[in-house]
Amino acid sequence: MDPQTAAFDRIRAVAVPAVLVVVAALLGAGLWRVPEAVPAAQPVPAWAIDPTPIRRPVLKPEYEVAGFSMRCSDCHDLFPSPVETDRPLTQHTEIVLKHGINTRCFNCHHPTRRDFLVDDRGGEIPFDQPPLLCARCHGPTYRDWLHGAHGRTDGFWNKQMGPQEHRKCVECHDPHEPPFPPMPPAAGPNTLRMGEQGAPHEPEAVHNPLRIYQQGAGREPVAGAVAGEDAHE
Amino acid sequence: MSDTDPGSESPRLTRRGFLRKGAAAAAGGAAVAAALSPLRDLAPDDIPTIERLFQKHYKEMTPADKERIFARIEREVKARHGVKTRLTDPPPLDGVEYVYALNISRCIGCRKCVHACVAENNTARAPEIQYIRVLQMPKGSQNVESSDHHYDPPVVPQPDSYYMPVQCHQCAKPPCVKVCPTEATWQEPDGITVVDYDWCIGCRYCEAACPYWARRFNFTEPEVPEGSLNPDMSYLSNRPRRKGVVEKCTYCLHRTRRGRMPACVEVCPTGSRKFGNVLDPESEVAYILRHKRIFVFKEDVGTVPRFFYYFDERGSRYHEPIAPVQPGADA
Numbered sequence: 001m002d003p004q005t006a007a008f009d010r011i012r013a014v015a016v017p018a019v020l021v022v023v024a025a026l027l028g029a030g031l032w033r034v035p036e037a038v039p040a041a042q043p044v045p046a047w048a049i050d051p052t053p054i055r056r057p058v059l060k061p062e063y064e065v066a067g068f069s070m071r072c073s074d075c076h077d078l079f080p081s082p083v084e085t086d087r088p089l090t091q092h093t094e095i096v097l098k099h100g101i102n103t104r105c106f107n108c109h110h111p112t113r114r115d116f117l118v119d120d121r122g123g124e125i126p127f128d129q130p131p132l133l134c135a136r137c138h139g140p141t142y143r144d145w146l147h148g149a150h151g152r153t154d155g156f157w158n159k160q161m162g163p164q165e166h167r168k169c170v171e172c173h174d175p176h177e178p179p180f181p182p183m184p185p186a187a188g189p190n191t192l193r194m195g196e197q198g199a200p201h202e203p204e205a206v207h208n209p210l211r212i213y214q215q216g217a218g219r220e221p222v223a224g225a226v227a228g229e230d231a232h233e
Numbered sequence: 234m235s236d237t238d239p240g241s242e243s244p245r246l247t248r249r250g251f252l253r254k255g256a257a258a259a260a261g262g263a264a265v266a267a268a269l270s271p272l273r274d275l276a277p278d279d280i281p282t283i284e285r286l287f288q289k290h291y292k293e294m295t296p297a298d299k300e301r302i303f304a305r306i307e308r309e310v311k312a313r314h315g316v317k318t319r320l321t322d323p324p325p326l327d328g329v330e331y332v333y334a335l336n337i338s339r340c341i342g343c344r345k346c347v348h349a350c351v352a353e354n355n356t357a358r359a360p361e362i363q364y365i366r367v368l369q370m371p372k373g374s375q376n377v378e379s380s381d382h383h384y385d386p387p388v389v390p391q392p393d394s395y396y397m398p399v400q401c402h403q404c405a406k407p408p409c410v411k412v413c414p415t416e417a418t419w420q421e422p423d424g425i426t427v428v429d430y431d432w433c434i435g436c437r438y439c440e441a442a443c444p445y446w447a448r449r450f451n452f453t454e455p456e457v458p459e460g461s462l463n464p465d466m467s468y469l470s471n472r473p474r475r476k477g478v479v480e481k482c483t484y485c486l487h488r489t490r491r492g493r494m495p496a497c498v499e500v501c502p503t504g505s506r507k508f509g510n511v512l513d514p515e516s517e518v519a520y521i522l523r524h525k526r527i528f529v530f531k532e533d534v535g536t537v538p539r540f541f542y543y544f545d546e547r548g549s550r551y552h553e554p555i556a557p558v559q560p561g562a563d564a
Binding site: 010013014017018020021023024025027028041042043044048049050051053054140141144147148149150151152153154155156157158160161162167172180182183184185186187188189190191 | 249252253256257259260263264266267270326334336339341342343344345347348349351352358359360361362363366382383384385386387388389390449456458489491492493494498499500501502503504507508509510516517520521524525543545546
């Protein structure tokens with residue numbers, strides 16, 4: 001055996017176990033770890049789980065003037081408003097009426113008895129019963145609301161076990177601008193089954209079954225692999 | 234070179250041989266230690282006790298068994314989450330069969346239901362487990378495969394889309410129950426399919442069998458942030474799960490069996506979600522099933538869901554600004 005091979009043997013006899021010992025020590029001490037595949041939890045904003053209705057109307061004929069809460073009749077008994085025309089409002093200018101073709105105040109508000117709303121025959125509807133007013137035009141929706149097929153039902157499903165409350169029209173809809181207001185959506189899914197963690201959404205790749213696999217391999221989704229994108233039945 | 238060293242007691246023991254064998258033994262020992270190192274991450278309650286190993290199936294528990302087992306689970310939850318909880322087991326109500334109805338004309342896709350559900354049911358925040366998926370689809374289509382559950386526009390609803398939340402349909406013929414090899418999941422008399430998390434072996438057959446993608450698997454130890462554990466919990470619904478078990482929506486049975494609404498119904502800002510007893514002809518869901526236009530999602534798979542989608546005569550017009558009629562203007 002020549003001296004070179006012998007020296008090599010000797011080095012190897014020490015080096016191989018030494019490397020093994022170092023690797024094992026690193027593993028054992030937990031210094032060498034596979035990075036966590038699971039991202040930290042993102043806190044959910046409080047509004048996303050808040051069950052209160054979007055509006056809390058007073059359901060009374062009240063109006064705020066300079067910090068004072070007045071009944072509508074407090075002023076309107078003294079100052080009858082002029083006959084309705086299409087001129088711009090001089091009072092109540094903060095009210096912007098965006099109610100479709102319903103562009104007249106006195107379609108809903110009583111023209112003379114201002115603490116009331118008005119029904120089809122010129123009679124009075126109290127402010128705390130707005131569904132009666134809305135029912136004049138929105139019959140099918142009113143019918144659904146009466147039976148609980150439209151609108152929120154809060155409280156208990158079982159009325160024997162606890163109170164139940166049907167939310168009234170104006171607790172979701174602003175009568176002067178009735179469409180339900182758009183809102184920002186709460187955070188989307190970031191789950192293991194629903195795509196790569198934290199990946200920006202790629203609409204064209206949603207239904208590529210190999211998407212997660214390809215992204216995992218650090219590759220972009222293959223353009224031709226997207227199937228059935230215009231299969232809207 | 235010779236292996237014998239003159240003067241030594243044993244001709245077989247040389248310095249080189251000693252070093253070589255000693256190093257190999259040290260490396261071997263260290264490798265074994267390294268292989269066992271994950272054991273250091275075990276919490277004391279990860280090691281199964283005799284009591285837990287021989288726990289009876291939920292349906293075979295006597296009231297005394299339940300009291301003992303629930304007390305033990307309460308202790309485990311206290312040890313793991315530091316929260317004193319009350320584990321209950323509300324029984325199904327007589328003459329009640331739960332049905333869910335969801336108005337897709339009114340759903341705006343805000344996802345509040347998703348997060349209320351997570352908070353109520355103590356599902357894992359990391360990795361996220363969510364029972365509800367809200368699908369965004371173009372109006373005039375219903376292609377689930379091209380639907381989008383990652384949508385994130387500045388506001389919802391988007392004018393050209395509608396939103397269809399999907400969750401467990403509590404089927405009357407549940408395929409997930411049929412495939413379970415350990416009978417860890419079954420249908421209760423009120424129609425809710427539940428899981429005994431202590432009997433689930435994590436085979437995920439049920440997850441594969443479900444046509445609604447309603448079951449979720451805990452790939453890791455579920456992480457619920459400190460202070461956000463919902464202490465109102467029941468054995469069959471929202472008690473904390475462990476790694477390696479399947480879970481699913483239970484219509485919040487710890488709430489609904491006490492007459493309350495599920496969390497997703499309570500939080501829905503639009504009132505699109507309806508819940509009740511279909512056997513009560515006066516209930517909202519019974520009215521909806523009789524009078525509204527209903528469809529059953531994936532009706533063709535024949536699982537007879539207790540979850541119905543309905544819609545209005547005319548869709549909500551939230552996206553169509555109606556130009557006011559200008560007085561004096563000719564049509």
